[in-house]
Amino acid sequence: MAFVQFTGVSLAFGARDILSDAALYMSSGTKAALAGPNGAGKTTLLRIVAGLLPPDSGDRAVQKGTRVSYLAQSGEVFSGCTVYEEAEKAYGAVEALLAERDAVGARLEGSKEGDDDLDALLETYHHLDETVSGSGYWRRADRIREVLEGLGFKPEDSGRQVDELSGGWQMRVALAKVILENPDIMLLDEPTNYLDLEARDWLESFLASFPGGFIVVSHDRSFLDSTVKEVYELWNGRLTRYPGSYTAYERKRAQELESLFKAWEAQQEEISHLEDFIRRFRYQATKAAQVQSRIKQLDKIVPIVVPEGMKKVRFSFPPAPHSGRIALTMEGVRKSYGQKRVVDELAMTIDAGSKIAFVGRNGAGKSTLMRIVAGVDTDYEGSLRLGTGITVGYFSQDVADSLDESRTVEEEASSACPLNLLPGIRGLLGAFLFRGDDVGKRVKVLSGGERSRLALLKMLLHPANLLILDEPTNHLDLDSKDVLLDALKRFDGTVLFVSHDRFFIEGLADRVLELSCGASPRIYYGDYAYYLSKKAEDDANGALAAVPPQRGGKPSAIEAKPTDAKAAREQDKRRKVERNRLRRREEEILARLEELGAEKSGIIAAMASPENYSDGARMKTLQTASEALELEVSSLSAEWEAVASEMEGYADLD
Secondary structure, eight states: OOEEEEEEEEEEETTEEEEEEEEEEEETTOEEEEEOOTTSSHHHHHHHHTTSSOOSEEEEEEOTTOOEEEEOSSOOOOOSSBHHHHHHGGGHHHHHHHHHHHHHHHHHHTOOTTOTTHHHHHHHHHHHHHHHHHTTGGGHHHHHHHHHHHTTOOGGGGGSBGGGSOHHHHHHHHHHHHHHTOOSEEEEESTTTTOOHHHHHHHHHHHHHOSSEEEEEOSOHHHHHHHOSEEEEEETTEEEEEESOHHHHHHHHHHHHHHHHHHHHHHHHHHHHHHHHHHHHTTOGGGHHHHHHHHHHHHHOOOOOOOGGGSOOOOOOOOOOOOOSEEEEEEEEEEEETTEEEEEEEEEEEETTOEEEEEOSTTSSHHHHHHHHHTSOOOOEEEEEEOTTOOEEEEOGGGGGGSOTTSBHHHHHHTTOOGGGGGGHHHHHHHTTOOGGGGGSBGGGOOHHHHHHHHHHHHHHSOOSEEEEESTTTTOOHHHHHHHHHHHHHOOSEEEEEOSOHHHHHHHOSEEEEEETTEEEEEESSOHHHHHHHHHHHHHHTOSOOOOOOGGGOOOGGGOOOSSHHHHHHHHHHHHHHHHHHHHHHHHHHHHHHHHHHHHHHHHHHHTSHHHHTOHHHHHHHHHHHHHHHHHHHHHHHHHHHHHHHHHTTGGGO
8 A cells, every 4th residue: 555654754944833743644545735824834844744844853664566646835937848748748657667668578589488587577578668658658648638628728738838837837738747646645835826726626626536635735624624624734744634525624713712812811821920929029028939930830831832924814994985876888889809809788787795716717707807997997898887985995816016115014004994903913924924024025925925015915905895806815725814804894895806716706795797609698596506406507508597697687698599490489488488597486585585584583582591501511502503594594685686687688578
């Protein structure tokens, strides 16, 4: 059985322990996440497991024949060949075995019956031949195309020179090579950073069926929940294993952190009392013995350390300026680059307060539409009107170039900060991963990711009621994403956003706009789960539209009636079937909401009962049941609104 393990591993950088007596065992069945605060040493640990970095002490053992592949977080640069040729290099180890097999074969040809080494040569040749055959080497062309397309490359990209690719696409090539190596164990350092939703979903499916083991670092909670069965946490140099999903780990860790914070607060209070007594009575001779006793007590206290990255920060937006009921209206918006149409006949009205996710494959026009709405790109056809009182806040990766490089991080953030938030500016910077000495760095020395985080924080601090966010979750860790998501959910303005983080989309979007090259945009009046369900249903049924008529009864481009009479009758028939389905679903939802209302009343009555409210465990159970009901009511209510909106599109059939 293939495995990698290390025991008693320690590593320090200066006075700081990165690893302290750590142990890890990985086999073909391992499906694990590696978690921990930013800067805890996760990348360092992966490099030790990969054998690329020797620890200060400890033992590393690898089962003979175990193949380990490592994907670095960034920095992979390829040149001098095509995308396909670079991907094919993943089979280099197999080609070495093939050469070894051929060399053994040549020796066999020169052997004679009865030679002492004949049996050994035959066995070696057979083993090498089976290994090569089992590697998929002879089917590598199909496999390379499958993996490249799964990671978002178009068929014609195979012939492109790798030198032409951006850093993000080069990292996709690096990931493709790790997958194609077909190792026993994969070490993946933030593989989802450069993937869109479709490529991320493909990688998720691949890992679900991958027969080997892997350990992955990722800031995508939904991805981790779908792929891992255990979590290793690196914190203060200690490596701790938590069995179960990533959500189970977070739940368990939250309980532990709550206990830790309580212990820390109690210790701080004890220290404060001791120091206060020592300060008050240090110079009173009658209290000398008591003072010395407390000094000894103080010296014996082992400080409880709460790492900065584990302290939760709550961020609130400045109040959104008052606006009218409509945030934005678009009519016939079209945008082309040469012969390529990326936005086609988009007509929609966006209500103030909506939270709309823009989705679609790379190149579908998401960022282009964001720039149009933000007023950055004015070279388009059609009309776009902002509603009364609408003020825009726009974030994209390019915005980071407008930062003042002569300022420190804290100075640059403070320059955009409302006075009421200034006292907490360091906490907000901490939420966006600027902690300790980082706040004193000059902007000119920041990395690209650090600049993006600072630009995002600056934009969020500026009062606006229409936020346009293009990939705001890039370069944020899970805690920072949670801070941003919580703030956006409580924000009373309008949000249009693009993100490749499914958990973030699921938590924020109440509508989804799907963009697709060569097809009219579609808006889905429901959350991301509704979008996925309705899209799958539409694809299965060959439905023509997911969009109800816009205000004023104007049909969208994808609802145009066919001119052929027979085709028109067929379309009407399909529309009637869909209308009837919607009516049935509306009745089901309303019936279920009535049931939930009755259940909720029963729970409230139970919670008011003396024998229950005096029983802590029973009250917790009832509270959990109540919260579950509220979630279902909220979900069904959103779906009911979406169904009602869709039914408006079939009013002409009544």
